[in-house]
Amino acid sequence: MSASSQQDRSNVFPVFRYQNAPAALEWLEKAFGFKKQMVVPEPDGRIAHAQMSFGAGMIMLGSERDNPENRWQAVKQSTYVYVEDIEAHYARAKAAGAQIVRELQDTPYGSREYGVLDLEGYLWGFGNYRPEK
Numbered sequence: 001m002s003a004s005s006q007q008d009r010s011n012v013f014p015v016f017r018y019q020n021a022p023a024a025l026e027w028l029e030k031a032f033g034f035k036k037q038m039v040v041p042e043p044d045g046r047i048a049h050a051q052m053s054f055g056a057g058m059i060m061l062g063s064e065r066d067n068p069e070n071r072w073q074a075v076k077q078s079t080y081v082y083v084e085d086i087e088a089h090y091a092r093a094k095a096a097g098a099q100i101v102r103e104l105q106d107t108p109y110g111s112r113e114y115g116v117l118d119l120e121g122y123l124w125g126f127g128n129y130r131p132e133k
Helices: 003-008 021-032 086-095
Strands: 012-018 035-041 047-054 057-063 077-082 099-106 112-117 123-127
Touching (some): 012 021, 021 047, 021 057
Parallel strands (some): 012 057
Antiparallel strands (some): 012 077, 047 057, 099 112
């Protein structure tokens, strides 16, 4: 893919956590017309990661977790940003004193990513996974 077509693709994705993510997938499709693109189920029936498209846009979602140690799993919504060089991005954020709430790690859905709070406490995720349509 050329550099210009890479820049034309979205790299910012809203992320939602649901108590009942399987039901949310069905409801978002039925009520709003989102289309399932990817669903990564867990053995217990929860959703580790899912993607849904709507026109040119895309959202990501998964099951809510009760894990105070990992704010990324407990928060109801956040923003995920694709970056090409995740190692350099992580080092830059850490050097700037960013509050890392989820250390850089590999995920079961093929991403290397980390979570961070901004100055007002909003949760951001940065990673090298870019959802495809």
